[in-house]
Amino acid sequence: MNKTIQQLLTQKLLAMADDELILAHRNSEWIGHGPILEEDIALANIAQDELGHANVWYELRQTLTEEEPDELVFFREAADFRNVQLVELPRGDWAFTMLRQYLFDAYELLLLDMLQHSDYQPLAKASAKICNEEIYHLRHTSSWIKRLGLGTEESNQRTQAALNELWAYAHQLFVPLPGESILVDENIVPDMGVLYREWEERVRPYLTAANLTTPHNQTPPTTSRSDHTPHLTQLLSEMQKVARLNRDAVW
């Protein structure tokens, strides 16, 4: 593997891992606060799966860079994270969390599906393994979107409000990283344009069938994964706090 490709791949894996990590943390904030016990457990399970996915990508990246996952997770500053802004937004109400999760799950499932055909074998194998969990996540969140959208006036309004805010943010998921076209040419990662079209073809009709209207504005607040909101700083201060109390502690 030549140096350029290696560097681009480590950049891509970091972005994928950071997305999962930050989203997992936001979902875990619902523990103890879910609308009903079974949902509390379900979302905690989903968060735990995502943490597992993040770990898969960090460890795969470690085979290329030697950088330790724990170092990346607990000792980086916000400016060095490469997640999209979508996942760092505060959890909001249940409709907000479910809608964000739905948009992300639909994206991730398609991404994993396509990555299984990657010419970079470790990536293809890892994606095949994770895919089963993602099928289940999407099933869960799409069940919720249907019920929230078609439920009561209140549930529909809250979900619509969530969609109005999140639709544009979700589009940042499909912005290619700098130099990513080289990885696409090598058939290591799929083309984001293709991924976007498939995603849009699935989620738009589904949302419409759930009596939800997709907003006109599709321009994400940022197109750079280096660009973060204050929400990420707040999230990291909580997530990294214990590890940073004693840098040399062995866990």
Place this chain on the structure above:
Amino acid sequence: MTDTQWPRYEVFKQDNPRKLHEAVGSVHAPDAELALQNARDVFVRRPSAVSLWVVPASTILMMTQEELEANPEWWLDDEESGDGVRPYHIFSKTSQRRTMTYVQHAGQVEAATAKAALHKAMQSDQFDKDSVWVWWVVPEDQIIRSEDDNIDSLFAPAKDKTYRQQTHYGFVSPRRQKRGRQEK
């Protein structure tokens, strides 16, 4: 105070194709689809499974041996009425020792009502009735089953998880002190 929880569904799990379905507990859900998903999240996170059934709790006839003995004519007092026969699944609890599961699948009978089905089951040789502590009767048409083609995405992830069921660990039993002092 009004109950704000959703309807309750009893959950039955089949650990592997060679074992019978067993009752493992219940979940609340607004409908059958979410009941199945919730059941998977609550009961199949780590243990193995190949099949899940969920049944609205209100449709299950549950009778203990004491209740049956207290009223020998119990089967004549039937709130249900039925024309024609339908399949009912019989579940029974024959041991007081198991703590993680409750009743286990014992077989099927055809009858017009749940009580008729239980009466029929108790008269047949098939159900070892003298060893039964608790009977559950479940109408076949109330069972919602996980699909075979979903097995992988529903149940496979549990196999990779590193946590273990409590039964995996041994335990240290209390030792009786010498000279008849109190057991710890």
